[in-house]
Amino acid sequence: MIDLAKLTTERRNPASAHIDSCSTLEMVTIMQQEDSRIALAIEKILPEIAKAIDEISLRLKNGGRLFYMGAGTSGRLGILDASECPPTYGTAPELVQGLIAGGIPAIFRAQEGAEDNPDLGVSDLKEHAFSKKDVLVGIAASGRTPYVIGGLNYAHELGALTIALSCSEHSQIDALADIALTPITGPEIVTGSTRMKAGTAQKLVLNMLSTGTMIKLGKVYGNLMVDVKASNKKLQERAIRIVMEGSGCTRGEAETALKEADGRAKLAILMVVTGLSAAEGRRALQKAEGHLAAAIRQSTHTQEER
Known part of the structure; x- marks a missing residue:
């Protein structure tokens, strides 16, 4: 049995206990007030984010690749970040890749049960010839997704750099990773809807990881994206x-x-x-x-x- 009560992202938020009976303005005000907490949560882990960027860029300079792995919203956010790197920074599509439980169909429609299979995480990495030179960022708001846990365990066994991005204290994936990135955004206004605050925090952290890495790799001059691929x-x-x-x-x-x-x-x-x-x-x-x-x-x- 999964004890959701122990997960920060699954707790009820007292600030939104009566959101269903609020006026629309009151409703969006509650949303905005809760969202304002996200930046502070990320500010608290800036040293860990900086360390991750330094380690990722070092491995990419030495021929490694960066992989994001997640299920549902977490997987889609990884794919989004990875897909923006080639046009923005002129990178090869293979340099930064996103993997999602259930594969390509899961990008558009939930694939029930795919996230519950740790072996699927392993097979997806093997399919992409993941090696010890590469980096795996496991993304899971709850920090307990079996698909991600399977991938992180496999990457660790190979000796690759492992990074965990979650929004729950003392999560399972934090314990498995070399670097844990844990912005604690608190309970969602709709209980358990981690596409909201947790998803926003994950997107902001991924922005930092990829952008910081590309700066370290010389893809930016001043603040100009000098390796932009002029494809349109x-x-x-x-x-x-x-x-x-x-x-x-x-x-x-x-x-x-x-x-x-x-x-x-x-x-x-x-x-x-x-x-x-x-x-x-x-x-x-x-x-x-x-x-x-x-x-x-x-x-x-x-x-x-x-």
Whole structure:
């Protein structure tokens, strides 16, 4: 028997005990007041989030991949975060991946019982050739989802980095992970509806994990997404603006540089700022491990020595 009474996310919230008889304005006011607690819950675990980012980026630099694993809302949030990385940061689809109990059909419709099978978590990781070089972030608001527990146990046995993201104190997945990220958001206004406060907290933490990791990997210059993949008209226009902002050049110069750089904003900025050719710029970025600021410094220093 599952003792839900012990789970923070399953307790009744006294602030919403009579929400069914409130006016609509009172109803949404209660929602907003409860949601305002989420940022504070995350603030309390910022050191752990920072540690996770440092460890994830180190492994990705050494050829590893980042996997998110969850069921229901937790799984969908992981898939959402993973799917945004290629267009935003120009990463390969394999670098950050989301796994959900029940597979692709579960993204759109609940797959009853899939989350209760720990072996399914193991088989999903094996299907993706998960190895000790990789990172697994197990996501479960309750902290007790068997699918996630199975995955974390398998990843730990391999020697991979394991991270648990839950919203309940002293959860099972926290105890299984190398790093536990536990924003305690308290009982939901609709008891047990963890797509609400817990889901919002999970989304915010995942934003930090992926964004922080991409910054560490050199995907951001200043606050510009210089590795953006210009795959549609909006992103093509964004790439032009990024080159203009990053180099101080005119629109015409940005368009010319982007054309010579095969649409790569990072390379185009480097070319404009340093006067390097596209081939020289590629070599400079490779030497700087993809970090644009470092490539500019190194190229400028080399030119000054000549």
